[in-house]
Amino acid sequence: MREKKKKMSVKMMMKREWPFYVMLLPSLILMAVFAYLPMAGIVMAFQDFVPSGGIRGFFTSRWVGLDHFKYIFGLADFRTVLGNTLIIAVAKIIAGILVPLVLALLLNEIRNVVFKKLTQTLVYIPYFLSWVILGGILIDVLSPTGGILNRALGAFGMEPVYFLGNPDTIRPVLVISDVWKGCGYNMVIFLAALTGIDQSQYEAAKVDGAGYIQQMLHITLPGILPQVVLVTVLGLGNILNAGFDQVFNLYSPIVYEKADIIDTFVYRLGMVNLQYSISTAVGLFKSVISFVLITTSFGLAKKFANYRIF
Amino acid sequence: MRAKQLTALLTAAAMITGMCACGSSGEPAGSGSKDGGAAAAGVETTESGEIVKQDPFFKYEEPVTITTFFEISPTLENFKESDPDEIYFFQQMKEETNISLDYLWYAAKTADDSVQKKSMAIASGELPDFMLVNSAQLGMLAKTDLINRDMGDIFEAYASDDLIEWTTCEGMGAIKSATYDGEMIAIPLVSGSIDNTPMLWIRRDWMNNLGLEMPETMEELYDVMLAFKNDDPDGNGVDDTTGLTIHNDFLSTGMSDVVGLFNGFGAYPGAWVEDGNGGLTYGSTTKEARQALEYLAKMYQDGLIRVDFSSVDGTAASEELIGGTSGLFYGKMFCGGWPLMYGAQNDPSADWVALPLPSATGEPARPQTAISIEAYAVVSAKCEHPEAIVRMLNYFIEKSTAEKEEYNRCLVSYDGTTTNFPLMYIMLRNDYALKNLNAHYACMEAVEKEDPSALSGEPLAYYEAIMKYQDGDIAGGYMGQKIFGDDMSSYTVIDYYHQNDLVLLDAFYGEPTETMGQKLTLITDAVMEYYTKVIMGTDSLDRFDEFVAECNALGLDQITEEVNAWYLEQ
Incomplete structure (x- = not known):
């Protein structure tokens, strides 16, 4: 009896909500065509893929099992490259959350609307420039022969530093320039979250005698915590994407040992011999790691911050 | 809740797909020639198995359309897709051979654009009738059944004497580099290796x-x-x-x-x-x-x-x-x-x-250099007229060696002020190895005699530039003077390499x-x-x-x- 009732309710629900499902259908189809079907391409990671006309290649290519993975992990440089990727990516993720957070909190305290908007726009602008352009600008700015930064250092009597050619300075350059370029984006997310905080909480806190710092710690930060968690979780998915465009435009053989990341390494490897299979294997490896990390962080966010993204 | 989980799954799935989205079949690009001409298909052999030479300058009875792609060189400013068809060279080719070209895609001649599009075409298996590829792409294609593997026989049967001479004048290396497992699977498009020496x-x-x-x-x-x-x-x-x-x-x-x-x-x-x-x-x-x-x-x-x-x-x-x-x-x-x-x-x-x-x-x-192969022309296995590719190369070389007026109209024209290069619209072309060095010699002779009447085409354009330079228009004639001139130019050096047999x-x-x-x-x-x-x-x-x-x-x-x-x- 009870079961029948439940079935009825689903039926009734469908009757009531079917237009929504119809509206959802196109995006589901698109998702299936562009996200699910191509996933069949994963088989290339386990094949010695030789194209022979569309999907026929999947059936005619030779199966090699885990050979490609063994080959990649067996390369002497791969451990260095993996380490570089992790270090650079983690530093970028952390700095990429902290800096915009502080900026957003500071901007939020500013009452001059014109100044606030202007700053917000100026900080956001680099986000829209490509690394090809910014790379050229950075190479000029950081140049040891007449770059603006080294001239400034020279004014204080310091020897010029070849920032992009020194293994000790390349990682900080990568992280700082990435944060400089990208921090506007997260800052806008945090600013938006800040406007969503109920103003009456601040009023109540003031009545209770809370200062700026206390208001910030007890109202502002908890208020935007969900967004911070969201940005972190999404960021973790990128842990193996240390930024191909950026690194490719700024590195050189002299700093390979500290700045070569998985993507640039595979790019150089695959340049000569259309290595479809190897790049698929690397892509699969990266995706699996990202998947695990996203799932874990999603669980952690739920457990510790009691926050659900989905 | 269920919908939320689904979205989560899809998001994760989309990330997995990111790197492996290539490989599955795209929409079929037009392949195979569109209409047939009956003449001269296949290769005849004699009883003893020798290949019968065909007329290298034959004309199809019916119009033949060959599909390919167009690589936009950076020198072609303001390129329009209709431009190649308006070139006299191609109109004349239609006239003389009944072959016309149909471009399936246009791409800038850069590693990002053109090379990637070609790699995609290879991965999807949808090749145009002919395509120019680099040696890595040729190596990949060699393992497939996408291309015509009888190009050796077809080349032997249809290539004009000039085409064979141009392709092999620096030895058999070019042909050998296009030969996999004993089969010539592509036509190497050569240029002069001596032009690529360092100085x-x-x-x-x-x-x-x-x-x-x-x-x-x-x-x-x-x-x-x-x-x-x-x-x-x-x-x-x-x-x-x-x-x-x-x-x-x-x-x-x-x-x-x-x-x-x-x-x-x-x-x-x-x-x-x-x-x-x-x-x-x-x-x-x-x-x-x-x-x-x-x-x-x-x-x-x-x-x-x-x-x-x-x-x-x-x-x-x-x-x-x-x-x-x-x-x-x-x-x-x-x-x-x-x-x-x-x-x-x-x-x-x-x-x-x-x-x-x-x-x-x-x-x-x-000076070190390598056999200079600009590209390999591969022919799709589905192409019904593989010999048309050889025919077009014959036509190109015929025009390259044509008399002054026809040459100028087809390839490089110079109207007294500007040089035009219809040449830039032609994908399927090669260069005679000593072409530039010979142009230098011709220029030198004309400069010495102060008489350019024997010159045509490229050498004439260079001669005019050298004259410009010597008359004081330094910037205008710089290129001609510094590359082809008589005074410590590129080709005086290359001439020295050539005379002393120094090229390695x-x-x-x-x-x-x-x-x-x-x-x-x-x-x-x-x-x-x-x-x-x-x-x-x-x-x-x-x-x-x-x-x-x-x-x-x-x-x-x-x-x-x-x-x-x-x-x-x-």
């Missing part, structure tokens, strides 16, 4: 300012570099000049590389050269390469190379040459045009001249060996890293033997073995 470019006005002699040995070159760096060669009272311009990709020949410098020591990086015992050895790990590195490291220490050269790319290096802060670099013959021509526009007194490579060995230095060809030109395909990039990568570090002083030359051992461990040993096995068969 030294130097500012003569700076040499005169400082009262120096042109360097012939590496020691003399070092003194010139020191003087260029320290003695204010441009006389502006500012310490703003450099010794030698090089860029970060310094083993790729062209402009501001150091391959010519290595050659001065008898080292041939990246090439396979005879080791003196009847075998071949890899040029990047020889003891001569070590000497060249030592020289470069000393240069870096003495400040003769920019301290941040490893962040200087080709464009930045060319700006240094144009900007008047450098008076020395190694480059190929084309440098007299780009980039130096633009320097002359800024400063007509920038009098660059070309020199043969200085040598450290006492013998004249031998990479001895390996076969299909890449198995290990080569897998591991050569690892080795070239390691070479670039070690070389850069040694030059910049962060790694030591004492470790050179260790470096060689590392390369061997990466697979160089095995590749050398395979290359030598190939060499024995030749």
Whole structure:
């Protein structure tokens, strides 16, 4: 009896909500065509893929099992490259959350609307420039022969530093320039979250005698915590994407040992011999790691911050 | 909740897909010829199995449409998709052969755009009737059944004598490089390897300012570099000049590389050269390469190379040459045009001249180069008229060797003020190896006789440019004078190489060996890293033997073995 009732309710629900499902259908189809079907391409990671006309290649290519993975992990440089990727990516993720957070909190305290908007726009602008352009600008700015930064250092009597050619300075350059370029984006997310905080909480806190710092710690930060968690979780998915465009435009053989990341390494490897299979294997490896990390962080966010993204 | 979980799953799935989205079939691009002409299909053989020569200049009875793609060269400004059809060359081709071309896609001639589109076409298996590919793509296609594997027979049956002569005038290397497992699977489109030899470019006005002699040995070159760096060669009272311009990709020949410098020591990086015992050895790990590195490291220490050269790319290096802060670099013959021509526009007194490579060995230095194959023309297995590709090449060469008027109309026209290059719209073309050198000789003869009446086409355009230069229009005639002129130009150097038989060809030109395909990039990568570090002083030359051992461990040993096995068969 009870079961029948439940079935009825689903039926009734469908009757009531079917237009929504119809509206959802196109995006589901698109998702299936562009996200699910191509996933069949994963088989290339386990094949010695030789194209022979569309999907026929999947059936005619030779199966090699885990050979490609063994080959990649067996390369002497791969451990260095993996380490570089992790270090650079983690530093970028952390700095990429902290800096915009502080900026957003500071901007939020500013009452001059014109100044606030202007700053917000100026900080956001680099986000829209490509690394090809910014790379050229950075190479000029950081140049040891007449770059603006080294001239400034020279004014204080310091020897010029070849920032992009020194293994000790390349990682900080990568992280700082990435944060400089990208921090506007997260800052806008945090600013938006800040406007969503109920103003009456601040009023109540003031009545209770809370200062700026206390208001910030007890109202502002908890208020935007969900967004911070969201940005972190999404960021973790990128842990193996240390930024191909950026690194490719700024590195050189002299700093390979500290700045070569998985993507640039595979790019150089695959340049000569259309290595479809190897790049698929690397892509699969990266995706699996990202998947695990996203799932874990999603669980952690739920457990510790009691926050659900989905 | 369920919907939320689904979204979560889909998001995660989308991330997995990111890297592996290639490979599945796209929409079918039009393939195969659209309409048939009955004439001349297939290859006839005699009873003894010999291939019967066909008329290389036949005309299809019915119109034939061949599909291909169009690569937009950067020299074609304001390109429109209708442009190629309006070229007289193609209208005339339709007239004479009944073949017309249908372009399935247009792409800029860059690694990103064109090469990727071609790789996609290969991955999806939807090739146009014919396509130009590089050697890596050819290697991949060789493993597939996507292409016509009878091109050898078809080429033999239909190629005109000129086409065979142009393709093989520098030996059988070009054909062999297109031969996999005994089958010729593509037509190599050759140009002159001698055009790709390195030479030294130097500012003569700076040499005169400082009262120096042109360097012939590496020691003399070092003194010139020191003087260029320290003695204010441009006389502006500012310490703003450099010794030698090089860029970060310094083993790729062209402009501001150091391959010519290595050659001065008898080292041939990246090439396979005879080791003196009847075998071949890899040029990047020889003891001569070590000497060249030592020289470069000393240069870096003495400040003769920019301290941040490893962040200087080709464009930045060319700006240094144009900007008047450098008076020395190694480059190929084309440098007299780009980039130096633009320097002359800024400063007509920038009098660059070309020199043969200085040598450290006492013998004249031998410039290294490889058999020059611009591209391989592969024909789709689905193409119904594979012989049409050979027919079009015959037609191209026929026009290239045509009389003045027809040549001008088809390929390079010069109307007294501007030179037009319909040539740039033609994908399927090759060059006679000595074409440019012969143009130089023809120009020289005309300059001497002060009579250009024997000239046509390209040589005439160059002659006019040389005259322009000599009449005082430095910037306007710079390119002609510096490349083809009589006064220390690119081709006076190449003529010297040619007369003295100095050009050193990479001895390996076969299909890449198995290990080569897998591991050569690892080795070239390691070479670039070690070389850069040694030059910049962060790694030591004492470790050179260790470096060689590392390369061997990466697979160089095995590749050398395979290359030598190939060499024995030749």
